[in-house]
Amino acid sequence: MADDKDVLRDVWFGRIPACFMLYPDEVTEREAEPFYLLLPRISYLTLVTDKVKKHFLKVLKAEDVEEMWFEYEGTPLKWHYPIGVLFDLHASNTALPWSITVHFKHFPDRDLLRCSSSVVIEAHFMSTVKEADAFKHKSQVINDMQKKDHKQLWMGLQNDKFDQFWAINRKLMEYPTEEGGFRYIPFRIYQTLSDRPFIQKPFRPVSSEGHAHTLGDLLKEMCPAAVCQDDDPKKYQVVIHGIEPLFETPIQWLSEHLSYPDNFLHICIIPAPND
C-alpha cells in the first residue's frame, strides 16, 4: 500500500495543461500567438502567469494595457480561488488543454478582486490560512508561529517547494490524538449553479457518538442534492483535485491529505456529464 505521504506529493505536483489566448477584440500590432503553460493546481492564476503577460505585452501597445485578467467561456476567472478549483468547477470533462482567454482591458470590477502585485496574493493566501486555522485550532497554531514560519509557507507555495512548505504546514495539520481530529474541518463547497460563491460552515470531523464523519455525511448536511439515492441516475459529481473521492472517506483524512495549501478542503459539485 502506498504511503499516505505520497498523496501529499501527488496533490502538490498536480498540473493542468492550459492554452492562453488573447481576447480577439484587444488591439494588437501583430497577430498574437497562443501561449501554452502547465498550471500547478494548488497555485493561483496571477501567481504563475508572469510569462503569459510578458508574451502578450510584446504585441500590445503600452497605452492599451490595463490590469490583466482571465476568462473561460464568458466567465471571469477568480484568481483568488486555487487554479484546481477553477478548472474543476468550470472546465471538468472538457478537452485539454484548458483554453483560457486573456484580457488587458475592461477589468470586471463587479466580479473580480484586483490583483496589482504578488503582495496581494500573499495577503489573500495568508488570510485564508489563518481562517482555516481558526476552524481547526481556534487560531492557536497559526498565532503561535513566528513571522518567518508564515513567510516560509508563502515562499514554499510561491516557489513550488514542497519540502519547504510542508516543514511548516505539518504543524497546521496536528491535532490532539484523543479528539480524533480538528475542532472543525475547514471546507468550502462550490456549485456552478448557485448564486452564492460557496458554502462554508463549521463541521466536526467526529460525530457526538464518536464515529468518524465521512465526505457523505458532510454533503448530506450541507448540500443534500449532491448525494443521490441508490437507484437514481447520478446527477452530480463531487470533485476534489480532479478526482471523485468515495463518499465513505473520513472527512478528517481528506482534510489532512486533499486540502489545498490554504488549508481548506475545496469541494466542487458539478453536473454529471450525460454519456
Add this chain to the structure above:
Amino acid sequence: MMASGEESNISSYYLDEKAFHLCCKLFLQHSGVIRDGWSWAEVKGGEEGYIKKTAIMPGRFCSLLNHNADDKMSALTQADELDDEAAAACTVCESQVLMHYEYHVLYSFSHQVPILYFRASTLDGQPLSLDEVWINIHPNYRQRLLQGPWDTLTQQEHPLLGQPFFMLHPCHTEELMRPLIIMADAKKRWSTEVSMQLKNPIIKLKNKTDLSERQQKLQEWPIQQFGTFLRKEECTAELSNTKRPGRPQKTTKVDDHRILSWLKKNPFTTSKQVKNTLEEESELHCHMAECGRACGGIGCAT
C-alpha cells in the same frame, strides 16, 4: 477578581450564529428608533443574511484627476511622517464628489465575530479602488492602519454575494472591542452599537454633518463610558452623561481626558494599556481605585 472578570468579558466577544442573529434583531430595532437606516438582507434560498446600510456622502475621488494611483499608494505605505505631505499631495489632486457607500455586517463562522464589509462608488457607478479607499480614511487612523496595510483592510469576496468588497480584518476586531466590551459589561447590543461608533471614523460610516444630536453627544463623551451611557439610556430613555447621585466617581475628570486622548491617538489602546499607564502616572491612588479605573467603574461600583 479583575482577571476573572476580564476572562468572562473576553469570551463574550465571540458570538455564535444564533447570538449574532439576536444582536442584529436588537440592533435593527434600535436603528429603527433612531432612524439611521440599517436593514436586514436575506440571501435567496437560505436562512443566512446580514445587516446593511447605504449612504451617500462627499468623499475624495482621485483617479478622476490623477492616474498615478500607484505612486500615491506607495507614498502612503512609506508611512512614518507621511501625514502632512500625503494630505497636501491629496489636496492637489483630489476632487470632492458625492459617493455611494454600502455597508454589510456579516457573521463569520470561522472567526465567530461579525465582520464589516463595504464598498464605495461614485454616483455613476465607478467603484473606488483600495488606494482611493485608503485616501478617504482619516489620517489619524491611516497611519496606524498602514503599519500593517494588508492585514487591516483588503479587498475580499463577499461570502454571500460573491462580489468584491472591502473588509476590515477580524483580527483587529478583538483589539478594538476588548476595552469596550469590558465597559459594556458583556451586553452585546451595546457592543455592536459601540463597535459601529468606533469604526465610523475609520471607514466613514457616518459623515460628521449628518450626525444626529445623539451621535454628536456620543462623539463628545469619553468612549470608555459608552456602555454606561447606553445602558442608562435604556432605563431612562434619555441619553445623558450626568453623574448618578450617590455613586462614587472612579476616574477623575483629568483621567477621563487622558484616556480619551490616548484613544484618539491610538484607537487600539487596550484596557490593560490604559490601566498600566494610569497606574504609572498616579501612584497616589489606592489599589481599589485603580481597579475601578481600569474597567471604567463597571463592576466595581459596589
